[in-house]
Amino acid sequence: MTRPVATLRTTTTASIAAMIAASIIALGAGAGCLPTLAAQSAAPPGRAARLDEDVTFWGTKRYRLELSQGVALAISCHDGGPCEKLVATSDNPAIAEVRAASLTALQPAGYHGNQQSASAVVVVGKAPGTTTIHLRSKTGGRDVPVAVVAPPIATTTTAAAR
Amino acid sequence: MHQATLVGQCAADDVACSRRHPQAPIAIGTRFHPDVSTELAGNTTPNLILDSAVPEVIAVEDGALVARKPGTSAILISTDDGSVVDFVHVWVAPVTKITLARRDGDRVASAIALAVGEDVTLAPALWNGAQRLSGDGDVQWTASAPAPIAILRDGSADRRRLRARTPGKTTISVALGDVATAVDVEVVP
Numbered sequence: 355m356t357r358p359v360a361t362l363r364t365t366t367t368a369s370i371a372a373m374i375a376a377s378i379i380a381l382g383a384g385a386g387c388l389p390t391l392a393a394q395s396a397a398p399p400g401r402a403a404r405l406d407e408d409v410t411f412w413g414t415k416r417y418r419l420e421l422s423q424g425v426a427l428a429i430s431c432h433d434g435g436p437c438e439k440l441v442a443t444s445d446n447p448a449i450a451e452v453r454a455a456s457l458t459a460l461q462p463a464g465y466h467g468n469q470q471s472a473s474a475v476v477v478v479g480k481a482p483g484t485t486t487i488h489l490r491s492k493t494g495g496r497d498v499p500v501a502v503v504a505p506p507i508a509t510t511t512t513a514a515a516r
Numbered sequence: 517m518h519q520a521t522l523v524g525q526c527a528a529d530d531v532a533c534s535r536r537h538p539q540a541p542i543a544i545g546t547r548f549h550p551d552v553s554t555e556l557a558g559n560t561t562p563n564l565i566l567d568s569a570v571p572e573v574i575a576v577e578d579g580a581l582v583a584r585k586p587g588t589s590a591i592l593i594s595t596d597d598g599s600v601v602d603f604v605h606v607w608v609a610p611v612t613k614i615t616l617a618r619r620d621g622d623r624v625a626s627a628i629a630l631a632v633g634e635d636v637t638l639a640p641a642l643w644n645g646a647q648r649l650s651g652d653g654d655v656q657w658t659a660s661a662p663a664p665i666a667i668l669r670d671g672s673a674d675r676r677r678l679r680a681r682t683p684g685k686t687t688i689s690v691a692l693g694d695v696a697t698a699v700d701v702e703v704v705p
Contacts, residue, residue: 424605
């Protein structure tokens with residue numbers, strides 16, 4: 355009776371070890387290829403400018419961006435340091451325009467004390483609607499869905515409508 | 517991104533003008549003449565270009581911001597190649613009230629009395645409720661009786677110098693679009 359149990363334990367332990375190893379490899383591969391993004395500016399009062407991330411066990415699965423019309427948001431790109439050769443495009447610049455940004459702030463790059471200028475873009479909400487912006491760097495890319503929302507109705511108009 | 521500043525083009529000692537900083541919304545129908553500079557370590561300010569995110573709200577014409585309708589728009593400050601150095605969200609609001617102030621910023625709250633030969637410089641301030649607005653507008657100055665006072669331009673778009681010419685009374689009206697204010701002026705010998 356004890357021998358089958360021992361075999362089962364051995365098999366289970368091996369399976370778990372294999373799963374963990376596979377997870378680490380997959381996590382490492384995913385994290386190594388895809389850059390991470392971070393908002394570098396704030397929304398103006400009463401307007402939207404938020405970069406959200408959908409995080410899973412494996413890391414950041416994707417990013418989502420919501421902007422009000424007329425609002426700009428600076429986003430920096432990292433992949434072990436400032437993204438190298440960052441190129442950004444928009445599927446519909448009439449809804450969300452994306453432009454290269456010049457940030458002079460130095461950020462750590464690599465693990466040997468080097469620094470590089472931050473790599474960033476500015477996304478501008480031009481008109482209400484949805485589109486996707488594509489960020490491509492030397493090590494990978496991100497496709498970020500963007501929702502541009504109309505500005506809120508002025509308070510006086512809202513009050514009059516009540 | 518804290519790399520550039522955008523302020524109004526004002527003389528250092530011009531109190532009324534120095535208040536027209538971009539922290540105030542720009543009044544609809546007026547123009548804001550910005551003075552842009554950057555603080556980039558190891559760099560002087562590069563040649564910069566202004567763009568508006570929503571030109572229907574704020575247009576950029578010949579380097580000036582032209583307020584067209586209520587709302588907000590990011591003003592992008594870019595280099596020649598289109599790389600954004602910084603941006604500022606600028607608000608536009610309608611004018612609901614006009615007040616007058618002397619050049620030193622002192623608000624005109626009652627009638628003005630002048631002796632013949634004296635003059636006073638007045639500048640209009642534009643408001644939306646309690647919020648002061650910025651921008652140079654095509655403000656119209658008129659006198660109910662033109663004889664006692666000469667309304668002189670002094671190079672500013674909206675400011676005027678009132679010179680007392682002959683004894684008498686008049687009312688100076690100052691209007692921007694449908695919004696107006698008035699001040700009584702008495703000229704004594």
